[in-house]
Amino acid sequence: KHILIVPGDGIGQEVTEVGKAVLVKIAEKFGHEFTYDEALMGHVAIEATGNPLPDETLEKMRNSDAILFGAVGHPKYDNDPTAKVRPEQGLLKMRKELGLYANLRPIKLFDELLGASSIRPEILKGSDILFFRELTGDIYFGEKGRKNDNNTAYDIAEYSRYEVERIARKAFEAARTRGKRLCSVDKANVLETSRLWREVIQALAPEYPDITVEHQFVDAAAMMLIKDPKRFDVVVTANLFGDILTDEASQIAGSMGMLASASVGDSTGVYEPIHGSAHDITGKGVANPLASVLSAALLLDISFGLKEESEAIISAVDKLLKDGFRTRDIADATTPADKVLNTQQAG
Amino acid sequence: KHILIVPGDGIGQEVTEVGKAVLVKIAEKFGHEFTYDEALMGHVAIEATGNPLPDETLEKMRNSDAILFGAVGHPKYDNDPTAKVRPEQGLLKMRKELGLYANLRPIKLFDELLGASSIRPEILKGSDILFFRELTGDIYFGEKGRKNDNNTAYDIAEYSRYEVERIARKAFEAARTRGKRLCSVDKANVLETSRLWREVIQALAPEYPDITVEHQFVDAAAMMLIKDPKRFDVVVTANLFGDILTDEASQIAGSMGMLASASVGDSTGVYEPIHGSAHDITGKGVANPLASVLSAALLLDISFGLKEESEAIISAVDKLLKDGFRTRDIADATTPADKVLNTQQAG
Ligand SMILES: CC(C)[C@H](C(=O)O)[C@@H](O)C(=O)O
Ligand SMILES: CC(C)[C@H](C(=O)O)[C@@H](O)C(=O)O
Numbered sequence: 292k293h294i295l296i297v298p299g300d301g302i303g304q305e306v307t308e309v310g311k312a313v314l315v316k317i318a319e320k321f322g323h324e325f326t327y328d329e330a331l332m333g334h335v336a337i338e339a340t341g342n343p344l345p346d347e348t349l350e351k352m353r354n355s356d357a358i359l360f361g362a363v364g365h366p367k368y369d370n371d372p373t374a375k376v377r378p379e380q381g382l383l384k385m386r387k388e389l390g391l392y393a394n395l396r397p398i399k400l401f402d403e404l405l406g407a408s409s410i411r412p413e414i415l416k417g418s419d420i421l422f423f424r425e426l427t428g429d430i431y432f433g434e435k436g437r438k439n440d441n442n443t444a445y446d447i448a449e450y451s452r453y454e455v456e457r458i459a460r461k462a463f464e465a466a467r468t469r470g471k472r473l474c475s476v477d478k479a480n481v482l483e484t485s486r487l488w489r490e491v492i493q494a495l496a497p498e499y500p501d502i503t504v505e506h507q508f509v510d511a512a513a514m515m516l517i518k519d520p521k522r523f524d525v526v527v528t529a530n531l532f533g534d535i536l537t538d539e540a541s542q543i544a545g546s547m548g549m550l551a552s553a554s555v556g557d558s559t560g561v562y563e564p565i566h567g568s569a570h571d572i573t574g575k576g577v578a579n580p581l582a583s584v585l586s587a588a589l590l591l592d593i594s595f596g597l598k599e600e601s602e603a604i605i606s607a608v609d610k611l612l613k614d615g616f617r618t619r620d621i622a623d624a625t626t627p628a629d630k631v632l633n634t635q636q637a638g
Numbered sequence: 639k640h641i642l643i644v645p646g647d648g649i650g651q652e653v654t655e656v657g658k659a660v661l662v663k664i665a666e667k668f669g670h671e672f673t674y675d676e677a678l679m680g681h682v683a684i685e686a687t688g689n690p691l692p693d694e695t696l697e698k699m700r701n702s703d704a705i706l707f708g709a710v711g712h713p714k715y716d717n718d719p720t721a722k723v724r725p726e727q728g729l730l731k732m733r734k735e736l737g738l739y740a741n742l743r744p745i746k747l748f749d750e751l752l753g754a755s756s757i758r759p760e761i762l763k764g765s766d767i768l769f770f771r772e773l774t775g776d777i778y779f780g781e782k783g784r785k786n787d788n789n790t791a792y793d794i795a796e797y798s799r800y801e802v803e804r805i806a807r808k809a810f811e812a813a814r815t816r817g818k819r820l821c822s823v824d825k826a827n828v829l830e831t832s833r834l835w836r837e838v839i840q841a842l843a844p845e846y847p848d849i850t851v852e853h854q855f856v857d858a859a860a861m862m863l864i865k866d867p868k869r870f871d872v873v874v875t876a877n878l879f880g881d882i883l884t885d886e887a888s889q890i891a892g893s894m895g896m897l898a899s900a901s902v903g904d905s906t907g908v909y910e911p912i913h914g915s916a917h918d919i920t921g922k923g924v925a926n927p928l929a930s931v932l933s934a935a936l937l938l939d940i941s942f943g944l945k946e947e948s949e950a951i952i953s954a955v956d957k958l959l960k961d962g963f964r965t966r967d968i969a970d971a972t973t974p975a976d977k978v979l980n981t982q983q984a985g
Contacts (some may be wrong), residue, residue, distance in 0.1 A: 430777070443799075448793045517889040535860045
């Protein structure tokens, strides 16, 4: 099995190093032979080649069995909305070129972190949500531009039945292996793409009679996620709504620094933290590497089918937390100073 | 001063009755002469006339000094994404026809309700956010439709500089009268409309040197609202992002049932609860009317400039809560049964 490591920008570099170390350790312990290669993406790739996703990187990606990814982005571009070349273009191109249409984001709170969230423990306890975010369509990939002498901007959101159906099927199937509840989130009272989305879900539902299907408007879902997170089991939604709701839902898990995601589709899979490049804390050694470590666990489970190995990583994270170790983002007033780790120690 | 009452659908009917009663009482107490009329909108208007916003209603709206509005919607349409006539069309048409481009949503927690939220009291205490949601542009009002034999749906998001500038100025000016911090929320790393949005905010900022301006991506903002709500003072954002974020932020105030909004622009203003028609609890007398009561307070303040009268209503709500009275949505285990009110009593 061949794994490509793509650390990207900012803390992506720090946390992916830890994620890779965990893969190396697992291979050693369970007697697997993984081979590794590394490639540039994002701001570091722009600096080196002028291109956020160089052809060489894309080629290496296509030849991999799975990719452990960090994060891309740089504040320089955020403050310059007119920049023509941007790190995120590489990310979006990767998703499209590799056909990564399904983004899985499991949101589960480690019991030890009940106190790290801004939500009350009694509301949180027992929450376990699996998001399916569509990742290669919607307003992310439609035509966009300016008109009227640069005085009007537009973005086109688009979905085909086929695109909705393939992500919906993945979500229905996942619901079967879990709580058997599927919540589809849209804005069908306003958007035509959402009305198509809802039509497709409704048309598929009879094929999955064991699954209870619910539809929620995105505004109501954004509210309900905080009010009563246990209400959700599997959630399926469009690209933009998924972007917003999964970041919001990170608060259920106590910190963004704990959440991994898998992007899968037609071929190789990309495994990455849901957090960004966080340049404000880059190089300080305080980044929480657990999202990358848990990304490695997802990689072993989903792309390689290695359940036991994946479980071993999750248990190790659980033990680390039970032993009281914390990076700064998940530490609180009761954490003794000698248990507040920097990134390398946490790995 | 002439006030039009538009109760709309579901609990809109129940709560608006209470909101109107409060206006009548205030006029009596402070010696004002308000005249009232009533009009149909939403599902009830479709049933009566086939049109969710009959011409007669629109005409009455244009002739009013302010409108106290309830809610529109009906589950019948939600489950039928192909319905051609929908209650929400009336709402959107009203916003467009009356030029209601600025939707103000104050999110403030009454201290008495610190326990009603799913967010920890120590995170919440002192939160006070004023949202400016743009209300007549974005993906709500662009062209939308189907193509490829009905197999692809699309929605066009659009913003002009002029549209962004007029809402941004309102937000900058409001920040001046408050904490002097403005957070503009967009998705400028992906959307062209957001890049234009950010350009306009950046171009205006030098005119308001006393205001500290911050830009956040919508996914980060959705997370930060829960993690650290006190970080926000005035927030300005596009129509769709505002829809999602303000519903989410309702959890900061303990319940949707406590939040009022003002939609203003070129002429008359519309004042309404941010909650919907809630057909599941309609007719049971359990709806919380305080959002409509607080809408009446906003109406007096913003459209009529009657600050003292507006404050009198807010104090009365505060006293009601201090006296321990609660509707079901804001009651908890410690609320004695005889203090759990139904809608009429709460009014
Ligand atoms: C960086 C950005 C383009 C990206 C997205 O919006 O998809 C990120 O927020 C994510 O969720 O992976
Ligand atoms: C009913 C719906 C069309 C409406 C909107 O999305 O604007 C509502 O959610 C609101 O916030 O007023």
